Amino acid sequence: MQDKENILIIGAGLCGSLLALRLAQRGYQVTMYESRPDLRTTDISAGRSINLALSDRGLRAMKMVGIVDKVLPFCTPMYGRLIHDIQGNTFTSNYSGRDGEYINSISRGGLNGLLLTEAEKHDNVTIHFNKKCTSVDIENTTAKFKCYITKEKHEVCADLIFGADGAGSALRKSYYLEKKFLFSYSQNYLTHGYKELEIPADKIGNHQISKDHLHIWPRGQYMLIALPNLDGSFTVTLFLSYDEGAYNFNNLTTIEKVTEFFKTQFPDALDLIPDIDNEFFNNPTGALGTVKCAPWYYKGKTLLMGDAAHAIVPFYGQGMNASFEDVVVFDEILDQHQGDWETTFKAYQKIRKKDTDAIADLAIDNYYEMRDHVANPIFKEKRKIEMDLEKTFPNDYFSKYSMVTFNETINYATAMKIGRAQDKALLNLIADNELDTDANLKTVLHKVQQQTKEILQEDKVAGLQ
């Protein structure tokens, strides 16, 4: 093997920082450039996904770099969804029938800061902030940067360049514009955007609603969700169409209209968001986009990772987990092909792309499910049966959600394929009144398994797999 290469990482977000830490642990010389200021010393997150859900795939990555103990204190466990209907009634929908399976609300800033600090403990890591990558010469592995402080431009050359620079990746844009190869690329936006609001802590610093749940106010065309923070507050996110429906971002232009909207659609939430007028009009409206592309690499020179390679919508709570899992998968491939970067990159894409495509599609599915189905009787019945099956047969039954969220040994593509077939089996068995849940639950399990198998077989014969 040759000497350890100089590696340039563009982007010091969650994926870039983790990658820097791991490559440093492996002994590479790592230089990382970030366009924003150091988030450990500057508040830069207002209104932009300040908390996220960390689950098993993400935790596996934390174990890989040995910092789980330092991450857990940032976590607030959420055991299920708490659905708020329009009358203010609530009902719960747990994430799993097994004990110990839950997702964690975590602050993006806190976790990112921890990763940066851990990476910087290594002498072979250097991090530069306020330096925006403007383009990459992929043939010569040279990146151009502009400094936001000095306004100066400069170039950095490295043996390898990793683009962990998020959904708006400069490396990916260079792939697209340089036209050195056939670059398959898609960016797809939902008709809805999002806006963050806040439910503050009560006067003594406690959460005003259950901190053990992810709260959802599903209203078809509109949806509100809330995730707990450690300080007793909740980060609330409104999902709303830009221009369709009775209320949308384009026509909510006055305080009166916004108040009317919340009063009619989310009356119980409105009471908890005191600063809604200020927040609604001053926090940015974010777009909800999915990005897929291929190839992720150019020769053995550059590689896209995380959101730069596969930005997804937030409805499965897997964006960060998928990006962290990228680093785990890449780390395993590196063991096999270390020293041959082109083979490493190729093998990584071959094993990983089908999975990131799958979680992108699953996240879109969940957008519709959360909006429309969580309050639907057949869906509720399905979730109830699944909870019973998971509780009674913890080693034999795994819902799609469980496979995706709590089973890091099942890849996303497999979880999607089996999970979708299983959902289809369950929904049709319920619709056809073929599941007698008062009878032996074992019979129910066998029926669902049998039907799932048949669905998979029929798809296979039809060439749909």
Place this chain on the structure above:
Amino acid sequence: MQDKENILIIGAGLCGSLLALRLAQRGYQVTMYESRPDLRTTDISAGRSINLALSDRGLRAMKMVGIVDKVLPFCTPMYGRLIHDIQGNTFTSNYSGRDGEYINSISRGGLNGLLLTEAEKHDNVTIHFNKKCTSVDIENTTAKFKCYITKEKHEVCADLIFGADGAGSALRKSYYLEKKFLFSYSQNYLTHGYKELEIPADKIGNHQISKDHLHIWPRGQYMLIALPNLDGSFTVTLFLSYDEGAYNFNNLTTIEKVTEFFKTQFPDALDLIPDIDNEFFNNPTGALGTVKCAPWYYKGKTLLMGDAAHAIVPFYGQGMNASFEDVVVFDEILDQHQGDWETTFKAYQKIRKKDTDAIADLAIDNYYEMRDHVANPIFKEKRKIEMDLEKTFPNDYFSKYSMVTFNETINYATAMKIGRAQDKALLNLIADNELDTDANLKTVLHKVQQQTKEILQEDKVAGLQ
């Protein structure tokens, strides 16, 4: 209604020329700019899709503008596929069990020239050649052009701009780069590219193989097809991976290797392609890409049509037909909303996009079907049953291919939904030995219909429609 607007059309290809003709018939002032020379006076087509398949959707457009009689002389009917196996055996696979349902091989240049000539008969049409559109200022409906002859640049302002400028559309690129709105966009390439070759006419100008068929040499990773021309020749297209498999475009670098490839894979075809060495190394290798995007329009100012809005791969023979159908659908919408362009554009996209998305997906499906399935026993059995059903029950049974190709009153999205379910039903009934084709064919029809209905219902319950 206001006075008839000045309309600028970018691109005088098949879609642009038809659109110009139709808008001229409606009395608009039409100016059309084309980057290439006038194809009626210059030979510009070498190695680039010089013939295409015209079927019912395309013919409907020709009827709309009243030129069917002038188009038919350019057509060579193809009644089915003629499959060539590796031993040189052939078997037929008709396109329909009904009489009078066939597709037409037609010269791109001949048809395009006719459309240009018909458009130019109108005083309100002006066509400029050799003028390449470089960008469009969509807010001010102003397009920039560069003249390939004089090298001069100039701008053209119009009331409306239509981008019919093909898969590499300058208008679409301006949507992407101007970032005035959230632009969903995808370009996806297959792993295979294509190259055109020629089977010349025999010494007395006749076709050397059946001119009544589209010829296919399916070999899994490789595929050759041939379409008849009026002059007795065939245009042959080789579909081959860029870099995978034993033979690919990257490793076929010598005459010896190319000859070896054809001798082992397509021995009967090799005997018919005398100039293969010259053609293989001098004709360009084309990419096979699918483009989807949305929105197609900007306010009431600009609109993408044809390949510029939805480029598809050629495997369903529907690329030109879909673009022609765009103009038919647009023409109908124009009747409803004439004078209100934004409403017209919005209504057009709403009704049309699901259909162009569908034909894009169907064309990808057919890529795999043509490569892999046409020689597969279950697939052959399915086609045989479908031919029998169509012949015996011409008003009750329509294969997916028939719905897409011969039933212009069924839109592409519906044809895809029903056709896929029907294919799945048939393939599974055959695989499970549940179709006794020696028995009453009416029983077969009912079983297929019943099973198709069930599949559609199950998908609906599972939320998959």
